[in-house]
Amino acid sequence: MSERKPEDRLREEYFTLLPDIRRVLEELEAEVRYALLPVSNGLLKYEKIAVASRIKDCESALGALRRRQEGNVFDRDRADSYTLTSLNDLAGVRVLAFPRSRWTEVNNIFRDREPFKTWSSDPILADGSKEPLVFKYHGHCSRSSEITAELQIAPMLIGLFWEVEHSAIYKPLPRLRAALSEPTMKKGTGDVYAALKNFEDEFERLIRRDPSAQSSKKSPRNS
Amino acid sequence: MLTAASKTQLLEGAGYAYSFDRLSYINRDARKVFSIEFVQDHDEAELRARINEPAPLGEWRFYFNTEPSATVKRELTDLLTQ
Numbered sequence: 001m002s003e004r005k006p007e008d009r010l011r012e013e014y015f016t017l018l019p020d021i022r023r024v025l026e027e028l029e030a031e032v033r034y035a036l037l038p039v040s041n042g043l044l045k046y047e048k049i050a051v052a053s054r055i056k057d058c059e060s061a062l063g064a065l066r067r068r069q070e071g072n073v074f075d076r077d078r079a080d081s082y083t084l085t086s087l088n089d090l091a092g093v094r095v096l097a098f099p100r101s102r103w104t105e106v107n108n109i110f111r112d113r114e115p116f117k118t119w120s121s122d123p124i125l126a127d128g129s130k131e132p133l134v135f136k137y138h139g140h141c142s143r144s145s146e147i148t149a150e151l152q153i154a155p156m157l158i159g160l161f162w163e164v165e166h167s168a169i170y171k172p173l174p175r176l177r178a179a180l181s182e183p184t185m186k187k188g189t190g191d192v193y194a195a196l197k198n199f200e201d202e203f204e205r206l207i208r209r210d211p212s213a214q215s216s217k218k219s220p221r222n223s
Numbered sequence: 224m225l226t227a228a229s230k231t232q233l234l235e236g237a238g239y240a241y242s243f244d245r246l247s248y249i250n251r252d253a254r255k256v257f258s259i260e261f262v263q264d265h266d267e268a269e270l271r272a273r274i275n276e277p278a279p280l281g282e283w284r285f286y287f288n289t290e291p292s293a294t295v296k297r298e299l300t301d302l303l304t305q
Contacts (some may be wrong), residue, residue: 046241070258070287072246077294184228 002097006074007062013084014058021055023143025091029053031116031141032093032151036110039102046207048107048156051095061087088122088138089150098156099204100197107135107153113140116151124152127190134158157196230262230270235303237274249303254278255282264288 033051040049056064066072074082084090097103110116115191119139123132135153154162233253234257239248248257252278255278262270283300285291291299 013244067246070246070260071256071285071291071295071299072244073295073298074296075292075295077292184231187228 003076004079006076006079008081010062010065010082010084011058014061017084017090017147018055020144020147024141024147024149025053025055025093027141027143028091028093028149028151032095032110033068035113036095036106039105039109043102046098046099047102048098049102050156051093052096053091053093054205056087056090056092064089085146085148088148092145092150092152094152094159096154096156096159098200099207100155100200101204103155109135110135110151110153112161115141116174119151126193127186133193133210155200157197157200158193161192161196230263233267233270234262234274239274245299245302251303254281254283255286256283256303258288259288260288 027053036049036051043049064087065082065084066074069075095106097106116137116139119137122136122138123135124136125131126133134155137151138148139151140147141149152159224230227253234248237250237254238252239250239257242249245256246259248259248262249255255274257270265273273286278296283295283296283303285299
């Protein structure tokens with residue numbers, strides 16, 4: 001019988017872990033939605049908060065672990081040393097908030113709340129900037145000490161840009177994910193982030209001058 | 224330290240192309256591979272020296288931050304010569 005490749009071992013591990021990943025995601029999403037209730041109920045008509053959750057699929061998980069290896073290849077002699085539990089985002093929830101003032105407010109809610117306040121903070125920074133592009137936390141839920149979960153809190157426009165980017169680039173051809181690590185491509189992406197931030201900053205500046213916008217509260221059903 | 228864009232220009236000017244599959248800059252004529260991690264962590268002078276240094280005839284040379292094992296070198300060589 002031929003020797004099993006690291007990929008084969010990791011696929012087996014994935015499906016062993018999957019029930020736990022599902023339980024973790026269920027708990028994480030419930031915690032997040034509950035924590036957001038006070039702010040969701042107070043949104044103005046132009047404000048939005050959305051919660052999306054996802055389980056990383058098997059091949060994406062393998063790809064993410066493989067990309068950590070230089071040359072994007074597993075070492076067959078070290079097959080036992082690879083484990084999907086080293087990934088921080090097998091279960092993930094992303095909160096999108098618009099405008100940016102709600103984004104920082106939402107982040108403050110989670111920063112001071114169990115279990116998230118003990119999670120490690122790992123903000124995504126735009127290239128060459130110290131300012132967080134997206135707040136990101138990793139930690140464990142009560143249902144598993146093995147699966148590390150991820151909570152992202154993103155400005156809505158950036159989150160939507162990522163969804164478009166994902167649909168346009170990764171879904172048709174997953175290997176193109178690597179294109180974004182190419183230095184010149186990173187610059188193009190950074191320019192998009194800067195443009196979206198400028199758009200939101202200007203929007204908030206204008207909306208703050210409009211008293212009617214500040215008093216038009218959204219009905220809870222639509223928030 | 225050079226900017227990322229100028230490192231790319233340096234490598235592309237020396238005949239290297241970025242491979243999405245290997246996350247590396249590859250020159251098949253020179254039989255050299257620079258991982259993206261190596262490129263990010265080394266300055267222009269180091270990159271230039273590695274680009275210009277002679278390589279053993281007929282063998283691939285891998286410039287990685289962590290020296291790849293013989294198994295990885297063999298697998299990468301197979302992939303690159305397919």
